[in-house]
């Protein structure tokens with residue numbers, strides 16, 4: 001399985017405080033990297049840095065180093081989801097699912113089927129703003145059911161999900177990695193999913209950082 005991401009000697013500072021330095025890791029197809037750390041340690045900053053949303057002080061990031069065709073167009077093969085659900089509160093659940101797919105450049109989704117998959121059938125016509133935090137998160141997560149991206153970078157994907165939602169998402173992760181995908185995620189909870197291909201990286205907010 002080839003490497004999807006190679007990261008070396010990354011350093012980041014926020015408001016004069018070093019969040020991480022000399023951070024080096026890589027990730028191969030089929031692997032999951034769980035980024036851990038206390039509130040404010042720098043987990044979201046790291047994920048946002050990987051996709052170019054936050055400027056780094058130092059370091060080097062290479063997507064798909066062994067696959068030049070993917071490397072050249074790495075954004076098309078990488079899905080980033082931030083920690084906010086990011087749904088439009090005035091649009092219905094169904095409209096949100098359709099809009100998200102459109103923004104991802106996918107036009108052949110079955111929005112009803114996706115809503116059923118994530119347990120939202122019956123709520124399709126409600127404005128998303130009237131849905132609970134967990135239900136809004138489920139709308140956002142429908143992307144994972146049609147994404148063609150090889151690498152998923154997910155900031156707190158389990159936030160607000162109930163036990164069933166967490167289990168559903170972990171099943172999706174297992175399917176993605178079994179198909180050669182890779183995942184980097186942050187989460188304050190331990191994954192219940194048992195896999196030998198789970199790596200952990202602890203960000204210690206500048207005190208220490210490493211496997």
Ligand SMILES: Nc1ncnc2c1ncn2[C@@H]1O[C@H](COP(=O)(O)OP(=O)(O)OP(=O)(O)O)[C@@H](O)[C@H]1O
Nearest residue numbers: 014015019037038039040041042043044045046186
């Ligand atoms: N836009 C910003 N400008 C200045 N400082 C910021 C900014 N965003 C985050 N920070 C600071 O960077 C540090 C790391 O924040 P970050 O969101 O990466 O932490 P985190 O590990 O993801 O935390 P949490 O577990 O609470 O989500 C925090 O001290 C935060 O105050």
